[in-house]
Amino acid sequence: MSSRILLSLLIAVLIVVPSVYAESVRYVIPLEGSKWKSSIIQVHVSGGEEWQRNQTLQALLIWNRAQLWIASEYFPNSSVYTFEEGDSNAPVQVTLLNSGTVVGSIEAWTDYHAQKGVIESATVKIADQNTQEALLLLNVHELGHVLGLGHVSCCDSDLMIPYPVDRQASYLPTTLDLYAVHVLGTSEYMPTLVFLPNSIPYRTIPEAELTLPESLNFLAILLVVPVITLFSNRKKKP
Numbered sequence: 636m637s638s639r640i641l642l643s644l645l646i647a648v649l650i651v652v653p654s655v656y657a658e659s660v661r662y663v664i665p666l667e668g669s670k671w672k673s674s675i676i677q678v679h680v681s682g683g684e685e686w687q688r689n690q691t692l693q694a695l696l697i698w699n700r701a702q703l704w705i706a707s708e709y710f711p712n713s714s715v716y717t718f719e720e721g722d723s724n725a726p727v728q729v730t731l732l733n734s735g736t737v738v739g740s741i742e743a744w745t746d747y748h749a750q751k752g753v754i755e756s757a758t759v760k761i762a763d764q765n766t767q768e769a770l771l772l773l774n775v776h777e778l779g780h781v782l783g784l785g786h787v788s789c790c791d792s793d794l795m796i797p798y799p800v801d802r803q804a805s806y807l808p809t810t811l812d813l814y815a816v817h818v819l820g821t822s823e824y825m826p827t828l829v830f831l832p833n834s835i836p837y838r839t840i841p842e843a844e845l846t847l848p849e850s851l852n853f854l855a856i857l858l859v860v861p862v863i864t865l866f867s868n869r870k871k872k873p
């Protein structure tokens with residue numbers, strides 16, 4: 636083989652291999668090593684002012700609706716985690732700190748109490764932010780940790796990057812974040828890294844999926860309650 640052919644082959648390998656490699660490793664997220672056993676996770680929100688607590692409640696809804704979206708797109712009938720507002724005994728305690736109570740540059744953090752890979756409780760502290768958007772983003776980010784997600788290093792605007800507010804990340808969960816939560820919720824094993832499969836494009840959830848009108852929720856309750864009543868009545872029959 637002539638040296639010119641060899642050189643061409645070498646150049647081709649240098650061009651092709653890194654691009655294929657980059658494609659296959661690009662969308663990856665580490666996990667924290669534990670998961671929730673129950674699909675319903677109760678969250679108690681305290682501290683701060685009402686507008687601040689509303690950002691946490693909004694963040695709970697975002698995760699709930701985003702998971703329903705990815706389930707309907709890719710995993711019909713699979714179970715999802717559902718955040719619910721709970722009382723002061725809830726396993727997840729989110730405390731909003733008033734301005735001036737935080738030392739240094741720490742904006743938010745999450746501590747777990749986990750045993751043998753099962754998260755039993757989590758404590759979240761979130762510092763005051765200048766804007767509603769920044770506070771919402773921090774809440775969605777910390778709730779991602781509560782679900783068991785770590786920090787991504789792949790994707791600049793993913794809400795699970797470290798310091799998402801400084802880097803102006805989107806508050807919308809991505810298919811990578813949501814796929815990882817799906818893996819946590821449905822797998823028997825606990826991976827340390829989750830790769831987004833090629834069959835799912837990397838993107839943020841469409842905004843429209845998060846703005847389900849309250850009247851529709853009400854309608855859903857109206858439809859679900861009679862069905863549950865019907866089934867519970869049936870079970871009572873001998």
Ligand SMILES: [Zn+2]
Pocket residue numbers: 776780786796797798
């Ligand atoms: Zn974080």
